[in-house]
Amino acid sequence: MMWKQRAKQAALIAVGALAVGSAAIVWLWKDRPDLHDIDWPAPVIASAAATDSVTATWLGVTTLLFDDGETQILIDGFFSRPSLTDVLLDRPVENDAAMINYVLDEYRMRRLAAIIPVHSHFDHAMDIGAIANRTSASVLGSESSAAIARGAGVPEDQITTVIVGQPYEFGRFIVTLLRSRHAPIGWRGSVPMAGTIDTPLTPPQPVSAWREGGSYTIVIAHPEGTAIVQGSAGLADHSVGEFSADVVLLGVSGLESLGRSYAEQYWQGFVTATGAGGVYPIHFDDFTRPFGEIVAGPTFFGDLAKTAKWLEGFREQWDNDAQLFMPEFGRPIALYAQPVPEA
């Protein structure tokens, strides 16, 4: 039967194309710059800081633990690490309970007041519900982030759907979420896995089930200083310039692929406009690696070495007083105790 043979042929071609395509992606995925080639100064680590100060501990991608000794705030929550194969095949993944328990214990998250995702993609918000259940912290974010929490069975009184521009107090921290955009790094300038999560999301689910759900710029004010976290490299909303910041933590994933003039605008919106003195890139690491394993993301996603050179140039051109730092995984950075820049 002719049609059967043709169907068989077509299927073989499709499987062949898929195999070649996957092999190409896996091969491309291995080409990446060496983080050691970026020779920026190391941040001031908390134990070396003169005073008891606000610290931020970077835990990969844009997961950051803020702590002032009284109150802790977690930006994002991504400890379960679906593999590259899980991501490429979009196969169902689950929260890694053992890993979540380990991280909460290892990084002493016993005073966690809030979990605040920058948006609801899996590499930011996958574990927010599981963390809320284990710590009793509140989840503050979009309706989509609320749906992730509900899917994990987090009680309603621990879930807050954010009002943009409204300050929320957690101990001495005052957190304001501003409207933001996700970096347009999808096909033809789109946002990958766009859209919202409209019903409670209970894993196992494919990674594509964690839709973006709207992105935020997060302003974290404290009597000691103000930090701004921009998870995804979307250009700044005009409202960002109304804040002055001491430190900005800038997501750079895909930034190089958007071109130099885009990167200039990105820098100016977050660094020049806020007068920040410390700039830390985040979201530069390969999010398919296990928790704690930090290597630069693949070059085809956006070349980090080139991005680093650009940032050095922008600093020189517009913000000479600012310092660039590479965060080190798992080490508490004393955010507001930076060394005096050399003359």
Ligand SMILES: [Zn+2]
């Ligand atoms: Zn994202």
